[in-house]
Amino acid sequence: MFAASPGAGNLIAVYEKSNQSGMIRGISEMINLLSPKSLVILVQNETKIDRLDKLTVIIHRHSIPTCVYYDLEGYFNLIEENLKQSLETTSLIFCHPEDMLQDIIDRRLAHRLSLFIFYWGAAQLPKRLNSALLKEPFRVAVITNPRRNIYRIFYNQAKPNNRGEMLSSNWFDGNDMTFKRVPLLPSPTEVYKNFEGRIFSIPVIHKPPWHFVLYGNTSETVGDATNNTEVGFEMDLERNVTVESDDAYFTVKGGRDHNLMQLIAERMNFSFQYVEPPEKIQGIALGAEDNASFSGALGMLQRREVDLYLGDAAVTWERMKAVEYSFFTLADSAAFVTHAPRKLNEALALVHPFQLTVWPPVIITIFISGPILFLIISTPFRWRRINQPKNRNDLWWRKRARKDKPTFYNLRYIEEMNYTRFATKRIHLMDEKQDYPSLERCIWYTINIYLRQSANIPFDGHLARFFSILLWLCATYVLGDVYSAQLTSQLARPARESPINTLGRLEHRMTAEGYQLLVERQSAFHAALVNSTGILQRLYRLTRQRSINDSFLVGSVEEGIRVLQDDPKFAVFGGRETLYFNTKRYGANRFQLSEKLYTRYSAVAVQIGCPFLDSLNDVIMRLFEAGIIEKITIAEYERMFGRHSGGVSHAEETVRSAKSTNSECDAEGIGGKRKSDSNEKLQPMNLRMLQGAFLVLACGHSLGG
Numbered sequence: 001m002f003a004a005s006p007g008a009g010n011l012i013a014v015y016e017k018s019n020q021s022g023m024i025r026g027i028s029e030m031i032n033l034l035s036p037k038s039l040v041i042l043v044q045n046e047t048k049i050d051r052l053d054k055l056t057v058i059i060h061r062h063s064i065p066t067c068v069y070y071d072l073e074g075y076f077n078l079i080e081e082n083l084k085q086s087l088e089t090t091s092l093i094f095c096h097p098e099d100m101l102q103d104i105i106d107r108r109l110a111h112r113l114s115l116f117i118f119y120w121g122a123a124q125l126p127k128r129l130n131s132a133l134l135k136e137p138f139r140v141a142v143i144t145n146p147r148r149n150i151y152r153i154f155y156n157q158a159k160p161n162n163r164g165e166m167l168s169s170n171w172f173d174g175n176d177m178t179f180k181r182v183p184l185l186p187s188p189t190e191v192y193k194n195f196e197g198r199i200f201s202i203p204v205i206h207k208p209p210w211h212f213v214l215y216g217n218t219s220e221t222v223g224d225a226t227n228n229t230e231v232g233f234e235m236d237l238e239r240n241v242t243v244e245s246d247d248a249y250f251t252v253k254g255g256r257d258h259n260l261m262q263l264i265a266e267r268m269n270f271s272f273q274y275v276e277p278p279e280k281i282q283g284i285a286l287g288a289e290d291n292a293s294f295s296g297a298l299g300m301l302q303r304r305e306v307d308l309y310l311g312d313a314a315v316t317w318e319r320m321k322a323v324e325y326s327f328f329t330l331a332d333s334a335a336f337v338t339h340a341p342r343k344l345n346e347a348l349a350l351v352h353p354f355q356l357t358v359w360p361p362v363i364i365t366i367f368i369s370g371p372i373l374f375l376i377i378s379t380p381f382r383w384r385r386i387n388q389p390k391n392r393n394d395l396w397w398r399k400r401a402r403k404d405k406p407t408f409y410n411l412r413y414i415e416e417m418n419y420t421r422f423a424t425k426r427i428h429l430m431d432e433k434q435d436y437p438s439l440e441r442c443i444w445y446t447i448n449i450y451l452r453q454s455a456n457i458p459f460d461g462h463l464a465r466f467f468s469i470l471l472w473l474c475a476t477y478v479l480g481d482v483y484s485a486q487l488t489s490q491l492a493r494p495a496r497e498s499p500i501n502t503l504g505r506l507e508h509r510m511t512a513e514g515y516q517l518l519v520e521r522q523s524a525f526h527a528a529l530v531n532s533t534g535i536l537q538r539l540y541r542l543t544r545q546r547s548i549n550d551s552f553l554v555g556s557v558e559e560g561i562r563v564l565q566d567d568p569k570f571a572v573f574g575g576r577e578t579l580y581f582n583t584k585r586y587g588a589n590r591f592q593l594s595e596k597l598y599t600r601y602s603a604v605a606v607q608i609g610c611p612f613l614d615s616l617n618d619v620i621m622r623l624f625e626a627g628i629i630e631k632i633t634i635a636e637y638e639r640m641f642g643r644h645s646g647g648v649s650h651a652e653e654t655v656r657s658a659k660s661t662n663s664e665c666d667a668e669g670i671g672g673k674r675k676s677d678s679n680e681k682l683q684p685m686n687l688r689m690l691q692g693a694f695l696v697l698a699c700g701h702s703l704g705g
Contacts, residue, residue, distance in 0.1 A: 022149040022174045024051060027092070027119065028058040030143070030153070030172055033184045036090035036115070039066040042075050044095035072103075079109050090115045097126060097142060101133045110138035111609030112188065117141045125154060131164035137609035141185060142166060149174030155185050157611060160195045192612035195270035200307040202261065203277040203297035204252055207556065209581045209636060210312045211255040250276060256636040257310050260329065260629065267619050275306060280555075282311070284522035285318050294322050296522060301605055308616075309605040312575065314524035318531075319605070324613060326604040327620045329629060333596035334525060335576040336517070337561070337583055338500045339568035340592045362479070366450055369471060370443030376467055377436045377459045450475045501594045503535045506571055510542050517543045518560040519573045521553040524600070529573070558582050565590065575600070581640075 031039060039059065043052065052068065059066055069075040075091075082089045093100065097118045104110060116139065120126065123146040134140055134156040142154045155169040171180040206213035252258055252274055265272055277283070283296030293299060298313075300306045302322040315325050437458035448455035449471045457468055500506050500515075509515040517539055519526050529540045543552045554560040560572035561582045572579065576596065583591040604620070606613055623629050 021054075023121070023145070024055050024058060026149070026151045026172050026174045027055060027143070028062070029174075029177065030151070030184055031059055031064065031092070032062040033179060033182065034090065036064060037088050038090065039064055040075065040078065040089060040091045041066060041068045042072070042091060042093045042095070043068065043070055044072070044093070044099065072100075076103070076107055076109065079114060080107070083109065083111055083113060086113065088113045088115075090117065092117050092119065094119050096120075097140070098128055098130075101130070101138075101140075105133055105138070108608070112137050112139065112611045112613065113609070115139045115141065115185075117143065119143045121145050123147075125166055129166065131166075134164035134166065136162050137607065137611050138164075139611070140166070141169075153184065157188065157191060158186055160192050160612070161198055188611045189614050189618070192615040193268070195268055195612075198270045200265075200270055200272040201275050201305070202272050203300055203306055203309050203311075204250075204258075204274040205277065205280055205282065205297065205311055207312055207578065208558065208585075209255060209577070209640065210257040212253040212258075214251045214253060216249055216251075250274075256633055257312065257329075259632050259636065260623075261310050263623065263628070263632070264616070264619055267623075268615065275300075279522075281522045282313060282524070284527060285322070292318070292322065294319070298323055298605065301607055304607055307607070308610075312578065312602050313605045314575075315601045315603055316524055316527060318527060319524075322608070323605045324608055324610055326606065326613060327617045327624070328601040328603045329620060329624075330577070330602040332600055332602060333576045334528070334573070334598050334600055335579055335594045335596060336506065336571045336573045337564065337579045337594065338506070338515075338571045338592050339564065340590055341499045365474075366446070369446040369450075371439065373446060373458075373464065373467055373471075374437075374439045374442040376463050377442070377461060381435050446471060450479070452476070452480060499592045500571070501592065503539070503594075503597065506594075507535060507539060507542075510539065513569065514546075515569050515571060516546055516552060517571050517573055518552055518554050518563060520557055520560070521555060523574070525574050526553065558585075561586055561591075 041052070041056070056066055056068065067078075069078070079089055079091070091114070093116060095118070097120065100116075104116065118140065120142050122144060124144060125142060136157070138156065140156045144152045144154065146152055151172040151174070152168060153170040153172070154166040156164055156166055158167040158169045159165070169186060170184055172178075204211050204213060206215070261272065277297035277300055279296055281296035283294040283298030285292035285294055287293055294302050297306075297309050297311070298319060301309050309323075310329070312330070313319075313325070315328070319325075441458050445455050445458050445468075449468070452475065457464060498505070500509055506515065506517075510517070519529060529536060529543075532540065546552075554563065554572075557572060557574045557578050560570075560574070561579075564570045564572055565586055576593070579593060580588075583593065604616060606616070610616075620629075
């Protein structure tokens with residue numbers, strides 16, 4: 001054995017001191033290069049206070065706010081509060097990584113906003129690290145010290161394969177203060193820009209026009225399934241995606257969201273396979289609101305069994321507690337559909353504009369106009385006759401009467417035209433002729449005005465002219481034009497009843513006529529009815545009172561449309577685009593689509609803390625700004641229904657509605673006012689349109705006879 005020299009202990013102390021100062025300097029430089037918004041230091045093992053103080057002092061020189069925790073529970077509470085407020089948190093932890101990985105997973109603190117940096121002073125990574133615990137969205141970095149003043153950084157999200165592998169991402173040389181690359185860790189946007197052929201699991205539900213899915217069992221062949229006519233449209237066979245299991249298989253035969261997912265997969269270089277969610281539904285919250293578990297496709301996403309979900313997934317506050325959403329892929333509106341208003345017989349269209357409340361005033365006005373005109377003309381003369389002298393042969397009275405009498409004919413003009421042949425009979429005519437027109441003449445004059453016929457005013461007086469002008473205005477603008485407009489609309493589309501296009505009218509029909517409301521089971525609209533207020537809450541209460549064993553819940557919108565087709569006293573509540581598509585399949589002229597109730601947005605649903613959400617948003621926003629999502633939507637509708645010649649297709653109206661979701665869209669003809677409908681064929685005009693006119697003519701001939 002060799003005895004140590006007296007200076008050996010001093011050399012070891014100097015080496016340890018220099019190594020400690022190199023560790024402090026290396027960590028501080030790495031933290032400075034990382035530039036976090038805040039740094040949380042957790043100390044679990046034996047770390048000297050003086051070294052920790054030196055580290056925090058150097059970090060503070062870089063203007064990075066820090067805090068130190070020795071209590072594990074307090075540290076976890078801080079991370080939870082920061083995640084609730086969507087704050088980024090970078091943690092520097094001095095302990096063995098295996099001591100904390102499971103606790104972080106169990107507390108659901110793994111998130112893209114939280115970065116956990118473990119300082120491991122050994123030369124290599126811990127051998128007992130479980131790669132299953134390091135999968136997405138967990139962000140973990142481990143710092144090792146292979147040589148003196150040399151530090152190596154391992155990162156579990158250096159590759160987008162989601163295998164939980166700790167790969168070397170950077171080096172730091174404390175001798176010359178250099179890094180291998182900048183930044184310290186690769187950004188998620190760069191890592192997940194290219195998924196390198198990664199396979200995603202995506203749940204799918206048959207919900208036209210977003211996804212067309214055919215279901216079958218093992219007794220059927222794939223060829224028989226593709227020839228199934230349940231979908232109602234011919235699809236391209238190369239677009240089919242068939243997934244088989246032990247008992248059954250299902251085939252995805254296209255759809256708008258299927259085409260969009262194919263385009264996103266091509267841009268981000270990944271492939272996907274469809275899986276069938278439980279109960280074939282999107283999912284609804286089960287349990288308490290704060291910690292609710294979801295069923296269906298959203299439940300699979302919440303349990304991290306699938307990677308993402310695209311399929312008319314509406315964004316709601318309740319769902320955002322379990323999953324996250326990307327930039328919206330569709331701006332749709334909630335609506336309901338009822339049966340189309342029954343058509344009116346063309347023979348009754350002439351009198352249909354005048355309802356029961358309108359007919360009595362119109363008839364009374366026509367009957368009293370003539371007597372009123374007669375009273376206006378005759379009252380001054382009747383009053384004058386009361387005060388006239390008894391001797392009617394008095395010359396003075398004749399001169400006064402001749403001077404003041406407003407005749408409706410000019411005797412001087414008659415004398416000039418007849419060369420004064422009637423001058424000898426002038427006084428005789430004045431004595432025998434009545435000074436004002438008769439009642440029959442006044443009534444006939446008013447009837448001519450109401451029938452829009454030419455007629456001479458029966459009396460040349462100011463009051464009579466003023467009253468005639470009022471009658472003419474009333475007959476021309478109030479009755480004539482309004483009636484013509486109403487008659488034109490009735491002849492264009494005669495309806496026996498008013499359409500049910502507002503919630504107020506639907507509530508009235510449900511209360512008075514026993515209408516019932518149908519909604520898709522465990523959908524966003526079902527949750528909207530349950531959690532709604534005001535008129536929607538009243539409709540939901542009426543629906544619950546009249547339904548037996550929740551009979552108002554249907555499996556899909558398509559099933560609700562079939563029920564409505566059989567029984568007109570039903571209304572189906574759902575998304576406007578989905579309702580429009582299904583009504584087109586079964587005949588749009590049979591149904592009435594309501595006005596927009598409220599705007600709702602659909603987007604891609606991903607896991608909580610998904611690391612590639614920013615990259616996905618970037619791709620979707622680029623597709624949206626370039627108009628590619630618009631083209632996909634238009635192409636899908638044109639492939640299913642074809643473009644209407646001479647009109648605006650519904651797909652273009654959908655895109656306009658996505659760009660402007662306010663109520664001003666209705667004024668531009670978007671929404672319920674469609675210019676054309678392929679299901680309604682133009683019919684030639686026939687004599688049945690004029691049945692009412694012939695009936696009126698027959699009644700007139702009968703009265704005349």
